[in-house]
Amino acid sequence: MNINLNQNKKLRLGDMLVQAGVINEEQLKEALGKQRSLGKRLGEVLLEGGYITQQDLTKVLETQLGIESINLKQTAADPKTARMIPENLARRHVVIPVQVAKGHLLLAMRDPLDQVAIQDVRLLVQMPVTPVLATKDDIVASIERVFSQATAAKAADDFVQSQAGLLAGLDDTFLDVNSAPIVRLVNSTLENAVRSGASDVHIEPNHDQMRVRIRVDGILQEVLSTSLGTHGAVSSRVKVMAGLNIAEKRVPQDGRIMINVDRRDIDLRVSTMPTTYGEKVVMRILDRSNFMVGKENLGFSAGDLDIFGRMIAKPHGIILVTGPTGSGKTTTLYSMLTELNDNKKNIITLEDPVEFDMKGINQTQINIKAGLTFASGLRAILRQDPDIVMVGEIRDSETAEIAARAALTGHLVLSTLHTNDAPGAVARIIDMGVEPFLISSSLIGIVAQRLVRKICPVCKEKYEAGEREKRILRHPLDAPLALTKGAGCDYCNHTGYKGRIGVYEMMEVGKEHRLLIDRRSPTDELRDTAISLGMVPLWEDAYQKVLSGVTTLEEMLRVTYTA
Numbered sequence: 001m002n003i004n005l006n007q008n009k010k011l012r013l014g015d016m017l018v019q020a021g022v023i024n025e026e027q028l029k030e031a032l033g034k035q036r037s038l039g040k041r042l043g044e045v046l047l048e049g050g051y052i053t054q055q056d057l058t059k060v061l062e063t064q065l066g067i068e069s070i071n072l073k074q075t076a077a078d079p080k081t082a083r084m085i086p087e088n089l090a091r092r093h094v095v096i097p098v099q100v101a102k103g104h105l106l107l108a109m110r111d112p113l114d115q116v117a118i119q120d121v122r123l124l125v126q127m128p129v130t131p132v133l134a135t136k137d138d139i140v141a142s143i144e145r146v147f148s149q150a151t152a153a154k155a156a157d158d159f160v161q162s163q164a165g166l167l168a169g170l171d172d173t174f175l176d177v178n179s180a181p182i183v184r185l186v187n188s189t190l191e192n193a194v195r196s197g198a199s200d201v202h203i204e205p206n207h208d209q210m211r212v213r214i215r216v217d218g219i220l221q222e223v224l225s226t227s228l229g230t231h232g233a234v235s236s237r238v239k240v241m242a243g244l245n246i247a248e249k250r251v252p253q254d255g256r257i258m259i260n261v262d263r264r265d266i267d268l269r270v271s272t273m274p275t276t277y278g279e280k281v282v283m284r285i286l287d288r289s290n291f292m293v294g295k296e297n298l299g300f301s302a303g304d305l306d307i308f309g310r311m312i313a314k315p316h317g318i319i320l321v322t323g324p325t326g327s328g329k330t331t332t333l334y335s336m337l338t339e340l341n342d343n344k345k346n347i348i349t350l351e352d353p354v355e356f357d358m359k360g361i362n363q364t365q366i367n368i369k370a371g372l373t374f375a376s377g378l379r380a381i382l383r384q385d386p387d388i389v390m391v392g393e394i395r396d397s398e399t400a401e402i403a404a405r406a407a408l409t410g411h412l413v414l415s416t417l418h419t420n421d422a423p424g425a426v427a428r429i430i431d432m433g434v435e436p437f438l439i440s441s442s443l444i445g446i447v448a449q450r451l452v453r454k455i456c457p458v459c460k461e462k463y464e465a466g467e468r469e470k471r472i473l474r475h476p477l478d479a480p481l482a483l484t485k486g487a488g489c490d491y492c493n494h495t496g497y498k499g500r501i502g503v504y505e506m507m508e509v510g511k512e513h514r515l516l517i518d519r520r521s522p523t524d525e526l527r528d529t530a531i532s533l534g535m536v537p538l539w540e541d542a543y544q545k546v547l548s549g550v551t552t553l554e555e556m557l558r559v560t561y562t563a
Helices: 005-010 013-019 025-038 042-048 054-065 087-093 115-125 136-162 180-195 228-241 302-313 329-340 374-381 397-408 424-431 436-442 467-472 511-518 523-532 538-547 553-559
Strands: 095-101 104-109 129-133 198-205 209-216 219-227 253-261 264-275 278-287 317-322 347-351 362-365 388-391 412-417 443-455 460-464 482-486 497-508
Touching: 013 025, 013 042, 013 054, 025 042, 042 054, 054 129, 087 095, 087 115, 087 136, 095 115, 095 136, 104 115, 104 136, 115 129, 136 180, 180 198, 180 209, 180 219, 180 228, 180 253, 180 264, 180 278, 198 228, 209 228, 219 228, 228 253, 228 264, 228 278, 302 329, 302 443, 302 497, 317 329, 317 397, 317 424, 329 347, 329 388, 329 412, 329 443, 347 374, 374 388, 374 397, 388 397, 397 412, 397 436, 412 424, 424 436, 424 443, 424 523, 436 443, 436 511, 443 482, 443 538, 443 553, 467 553, 497 538, 497 553, 511 523, 538 553
Parallel strands: 104 129, 317 412, 317 443, 347 362, 347 388, 388 412
Antiparallel strands: 095 104, 198 209, 198 278, 209 219, 253 264, 264 278, 443 497, 460 482
């Protein structure tokens, strides 16, 4: 790539876009006016104002200047090379060094015509710089990835050095939990977890080190391992932020932290547990922006969407959502409430905790210490003239019976239950002591679900299935079968997966089911009847998502039964 930087200095982006026919003179004048008032670069104004697309900008720069573009999701910035410039310089100019080749530094830039940025980087690295175009979002994500873990590791080292000679034999209570390195370490750890899309952060002491792991798409991955000497101050810092007692280390404690990351309000539920080497801290990340998922994006098939619509259209009865912890039950409940929410209905929820603030819905937080349990709260709710009631979880026979009777008296009740499949929910409620006639006359339907990881859209590729895979999928061994997998790239942290989607089993309760429930028929009989009436089992829904290239066979086997 040969670029005459002196020649480029005389060219202006707006003129090039007009010459290429992407915008006209009038649009350019309008954008320049906005640029002066907003104080932003012209490219930013044009992109944010919808005058041009990223594709337009890439095409013009490539054809008129010979400046190439780079996809940082596919071609990751080498961390060692990226750190050749300081983080503040990378953020100020929105640039990231990608690699060094033939004595030149390949520099990904939001604006490859920014001579000031190129000059600053060239003077710092003392080598020629070759600019390439990348999107602002990709560059910022690369900066976060490259520098956040380094920031945490450096903060841990700084703390150990600053406390050298003091850590041995010193009680955690007397450590400086507000010291700059510890604050940086905790803050960068939390920010990195949120930006990685993690659902949980684990801070664990071992015999000689402190390990930090985050759970992304249901799988734990280690992000930091440092001296055990930092653990006492880190755990105490988190406890201070959560309003917990830092002097009490013998019993578990629970608390809550509110933080803001990238202009998003993040709610952290903190839990501490005494272990052999110190307190283990686990923080559940509740990113409220992730709860508003439309029913079309949950992963329902066309048939399941129809059943979903019929269930929530019923004026009264119980709809149960079942599955293990972390299977997306709450998100499904919120999607139901979103569909049902209007000014003509009085909707009240009873949750532990309230995970998302929904406009127009009355939400109540469980407070067991104050005597507000699911059972007592549900009794109180029924005196509030509700049309629709959402109970976060049915945990005992009292709550189950009140919910069933509420459904019989004209209320629509939504709740969750921990069972392996949809038919098993009936046996679970009967085991709680609820009479079968109450269940059969109030139950509308049951949604069982799991979450599977989706194949990364950037590195997904087709491959020919082997004999084992064909056998599992019950495909003829002599017939070809193309499946999809992720090769692994920077975008998905080289896992081959990015994001999760639900697999479902929806049992709509009809006359046949009610007769079986009244007779206390075994779960297998209830399941066979449901399948004969059209219910698609969990494994079948996962199977279809494997064949359609949404997920992999390994994910299907991980979360479903292939009976």
